[in-house]
Amino acid sequence: MKTSPITRSLLATPKTLLTAILAVAFAFWAANDFGSLSRVAGAENQLRTSSAGSSMEQTRVMWEPKRSSKPMRRSLVAQAARGNVIDEMPSEPLVDDQVRQVGFYDAGCTNCGPVCDCGGEVSCGVEPGCGFEPGCGFEPGCGFEVGCGAEYGDPGCGVEACPSCHGEPVCGMEAIGYRDASCGLESINGDYCDSCGGGGCDSCCGVHTFPLFLPLLRINWHRFDFFAGVQGFKGPMSFANTDGSNGSSRVGSGSFGFYEGFNEGRSLKPLFGWDMSLQLGVRATQNNLSGAEFTSDRRHQVFVTGGFFRRVDYGLQYGLVVDYMSDDWYYQADLTQLRGELSWKENGCHVYGFQFMAGLGDDSSSTLVRNASGATVISSLDFEPTDQYRFFYRRLLNNAGSWDAFAGWTNHDDGIIGTTMTLPLRQKLAFSTGATYLIPNEGTNSGGHQEESWNIAMGLVYRPGGPRGAGRYSRPLFEVADNGTFMVDRK
Incomplete structure (x- = not known):
């Protein structure tokens, strides 16, 4: 059975289209990664040519962020595939305009001691647990739930805490939706107390207004x-x-x-x-x-x-x-x-x-x-x-x-x-x-x-x-x- 030229062209189209897509993708990758490949070539050669007796610690290099004017960052998996084997997970950056240290004199962590009434410090025999390290501003303990199945908002002192369910807000990062207002970071629906007209760190923002002619009574x-x-x-x-x-x-x-x-x-x-x-x-x-x-x-x-x-x-x-x-x-x-x-x-x-x-x-x-x-x-x-x-x-x-x-x-x-x-x-x-x-x-x-x-x-x-x-x-x-x-x- 003979096939017409038009039919043969339609059958060959998927193969031609797939070939063209692969060619364009390879060209784009080569254009963007040529510089970075040259920078990690030394690390790749070191891994491939190292002797069997050398230790793995000698072949590891610490992870470093890409020093380029472009904002693009490579994933840790991609960097490891090219020889950048990291020893520890880098920390995520904090958002400066949403985190404030808690202290009576606004002096930072020096005034955020382990106290029970803060709701978030390590005290009263509470152990950190769950891999969390104690630290001022985000400390496990009295402010976290006892565990799954416990009543929300009723953590107790003297028990090991684990933020596996609904962690309660803690000292330095305490917000309220249906939770509590507190010192450091108090918000309702994303609005912080500093935007409440001088509410400050001593109260939350939920001010209700009752119209009693003029002036308005705000409580x-x-x-x-x-x-x-x-x-x-x-x-x-x-x-x-x-x-x-x-x-x-x-x-x-x-x-x-x-x-x-x-x-x-x-x-x-x-x-x-x-x-x-x-x-x-x-x-x-x-x-x-x-x-x-x-x-x-x-x-x-x-x-x-x-x-x-x-x-x-x-x-x-x-x-x-x-x-x-x-x-x-x-x-x-x-x-x-x-x-x-x-x-x-x-x-x-x-x-x-x-x-x-x-x-x-x-x-x-x-x-x-x-x-x-x-x-x-x-x-x-x-x-x-x-x-x-x-x-x-x-x-x-x-x-x-x-x-x-x-x-x-x-x-x-x-x-x-x-x-x-x-x-x-x-x-x-x-x-x-x-x-x-x-x-x-x-x-x-x-x-x-x-x-x-x-x-x-x-x-x-x-x-x-x-x-x-x-x-x-x-x-x-x-x-x-x-x-x-x-x-x-x-x-």
Whole structure:
């Protein structure tokens, strides 16, 4: 069977086209690689002509980037095929405009010590694991997940960490999407805090705006801690004089109720250039909801705490706040006190220090109570804050948790002991509890049960911004005052 010339040309086309493509590819490769082949020829000849007795180390050459004006880089496989056998993997370059070192003084890694509250340092017995080397700015440990299957955002100190699942942001490279805001690199959807109009390193960028005509009210909820719970307490003010002619005739019992409030912290460095922070908080309580044996009134309290403090990674911490208390029951009280702390933080998770509470004046009030026969008794009452002096030890936990133990004395030679704890449950939720007991100087036969004071509280703390919402150094140093830190005594 004969084939026409046109048919023969069509059958030969694929072969001709393939030959042409191979020829063009070879010419392009030869034109671009002629120079580089000449540079590695020496290394190739050295590998091919080396004697059998020579060691492999003598034939290796270190990998070097291509020194050319062209931006093209060869892969490691291509370089190894031409004799460039590398001994170690080169590191990837960092993007300078997205990485900032974390330090209170912006001094780099010297201030990024192994601390538990950072969320990303090697401390509390945490081993690096998984081949990661510890280093400031990206350090395995408290900030990484425990492993697959663990609840996100609940890593624990003292366990070996492995970023095999959802690694939590760490010190120096901490971003938030649904994660936490923190110091160093805080972003939402790629926007960093430096672009948030001076938000700085003490907060994240999630500022919500509420239109209240003019001007607009802007509130950064990530700075806040919201808390609520139950409490029971007792003190000298829990006993009322039911006999106007005999001031020592008093009856009463303890109080039980509920509390709720908030606490906020923010850095003063963007405003004044100070390496200090400001805090402000309010606590409200509702107690004796069913009255007491001498009154049918409910007991309402309001505590306000505001002042300055300084947190550090290592060294001296201090702070001073003013506490205000309003107590409305069978009497009305308005009292203030100073509360301060001076502590030393080790390069780890331990804090040792001293706290004091000093009253700023006394107050008096008329009282209206009911005696055993149901008659109304009108009298007066003088009272003052109890001065307290405490030595304490604080153990820092992961995710801004801690527990304290303290012991001390008062200005009336009473003893004081107690403990507090904030235990993180989830990324934005923590359990808070504490107990304080004042051991009266008076004995059991001298009305000691009317002079003793105690406070027990437990509740939950919700942090919209997570454990570092207010910033690593701007998280409030003092809890809002309560019936354990603000005790009242009769004069």
